Amino acid sequence: MALETSSDSPAPVRQIANAISGWIDRLGAIWVEGQIAQVSRRPGVQTVFMTLRDSVADISVPLTCSRTLFDSLNPPLVEGASVVVHAKPSYYANRGSLSLSVRSIRMVGLGELLARLERRRQLLAAEGLFAPELKRSLPFLPGLVGLVTAPNSAAERDVLENARRRWPAVRFKVVYAAMQGQRSATEVLEALDRLERDPEVEVVVVARGGGSVEDLLPFSDEAVIRAVHKMRTPVVSAIGHEPDQPLLDLVADVRASTPTDAAKLVVPDMAEERNGVIWAQQRIRALVLGRIEREQSGLDGLRSRPVLADPRTLLDTRAEEVHGLLERARRTFSHRLDRAADDIDHRRARARALSPLATLQRGYAVVQDAHGHVLTSVASLSAGDPLAVRLADGRVHAVTTTTEATNHTAGGTAGAGDTPQPGAPDA
Template identity: 65%
Template sequence: MALQTSAEHPAPVRQIAMAISGWIDRLGAVWVEGQVAQLNRRQGMNTVFITLRDTVADISVPVTCSRQVFDSLNPPVVEGASVVVFAKPSYYANRGTLSLYATDIRMVGLGELLARLERRRQLLAAEGLFARELKRPLPFLPRTVGLITGRESAAERDVLENARRRWPAVSFRVVNTSVQGTNAAREVIDALGALDRDPEVDVIIIARGGGAVEDLLPFSDEALIRAVHQARTPVVSAIGHEPDTPILDLVADVRASTPTDAAKTVVPDVSEEIDRIRHLRDRGRHVMTTWLGQQMHQLEAVRARPSLANPRSTLDDRARDIEELRARTRRTLHHQVDRAHNDLMHQLARVRSLSPLATLERGYAVLQDADGHVVTSIDQARPDQEMHVRVRDGRVHVVVRDTEPDPALHPDGTDETTGETTSETQENA
């Protein structure tokens, strides 16, 4: 019912706000179609804030939903996606704002199509078809390049012209197929099988120009993806432009952003290769020249050594060393012989000085009886006894006539002049 108000009896703001809230609460839940213009997932909050915009008029409405509802979507909702939400209008009286609280969100139109493609991509990825270790390297210079593209298309012209501009001798085997429509995927699969069986084809390019998402659907076909995965020849995907990402880009060995980029990827640039060869040749010449210069410098240093510059100088030095050693040896030996001779002479002189012959040479004689015993006292001599007198050069045979004691000796045999006994006197003699 309408509120009864007047200038004299106005209604307070809270009453009006509560009335609006009550009117809106009486509205049931409705299905609303629109495009996600803004998406806000605040950290730590259980509510997701979405701005839903009309696809024709410049009108938008805020939408809230629980995080559980939003996270259950596969693929997840992104900004720009077309969706249908089942929501109930609600009025927040404290702020005076209207919003829709969604309990169900579904993709529609392009959004639903992208969702199906995303689910297909996830299933194929789970099987391992996109694994990096399965990617095969491209040959440096392929003998023949297989090209699958539309007849007289811009993609065919871009690939052929750019490839031949880079390497004029490149050979192509072109197979024209439909690149959109219901039969496109099957024709591309047949062309891929024919080129893969050709032993002269070293790499295959699947090329198409840009277009809408619906136009590129054949290149996300599951049968085509599995055929590329099973192919033995490396495959290059060149579908659309940089933002276009069909599933073929994920399974191909190399993804080219455009057909022109595919030509640059498959064949090298002859001018760049010539420059690289020239650079490598100059670098190799520089390295070899530097190495030869170092070796020549080392050889000159070796040749400049005295042992090689004048080999006889070393021999002469060694010969002088040998002569000096021989002279030192000779001098040392002579000194040792001289010292030994002097020592021998000294010992000989001492022996001679201690020899009885030396005493005999000084005029002394030794008296011996017939048995050869030395007579040291007159008591050992008897008259008419035969004795021998030993002198320096022989013996004298004598007969004792008489004995006479020495008056200078005491009866005990001590010499009065020297104080020595007779035996000591004889030993000193």
């Protein structure tokens, strides 16, 4: 119902705003198709604010969506996605703004296709097909390179020409397959199987010169992805250009941004390798020459020493030392012998001085009876007893005729007149 207003009785703003809000609230939920232009998620707010833009005209309308609904979308909603939303118009009277309160969001067209690919990517990634530890390194210089591409395509020319320009001796085994269309996935599978069964093929390149998302769908086919995952031969994915990334790029061992880049990754550059070899030779030569110069300098230093200039100098010096030590040893040994001989003479003289034979040599004699007992007194003798007189050079046998005792002083010593004469005992 229209409000009755006039210049004399105008309606206040709040009445108009509430009326508009009431009219819009009576509208039911509608399905709207468009493209997400921007997404705003404010911290602490349970509402996500978006803008839905018409795909043809320059017209847009605000969207509001609960955070729970927005977070439940798989794949996540991003700017630029084409969607169909089920929403109810809502008017915010305080600001006088109109928005659509979203109840459901569905991907359509390209957005739906990308959503399916994203779900497939998530499933295959959960199985571990894209794990980094499964990636194999490419051979430095493969003997035979397998190439899967379309016949007479720009991708084939880019790979072959750039690879042969970098390394003229490189060999290729090209297996043709449809790079788009319904039979593309099947033919690519057959080509990969054929190259996998060839023992001479050391690396496989799958090349295509870009295209739309729909054209690249065969390279996101699950059968193709699993076949590449099972291959023992390293695989290089060269599908499309930098913005394009089918699932084959994720499962391949190496991803090349373009077919030309694939040729650079597969074979080395001969000029660079030649320069590297020349540099290595120069480096090795410099190291060897430096080592030789150091060793030669060391030899020259050794040869300049007196001992090596004239080896006899050291021998002569040592010979003089040996002769000096020998003379010193001789003198020392001779002195020791002389002192030992003198000591022996002294000891001999002392022994001789203490010997009874030396006493006998001074004129004394030892008198023994018939039984060999030494006589010290005449009291034990009588006339006619046999005697043996021991002299320094022999014995004298005698018979006792008479005995005569000798008088001693009170002190027990013989007088001057009583001293017997040596060699003349009483007999």
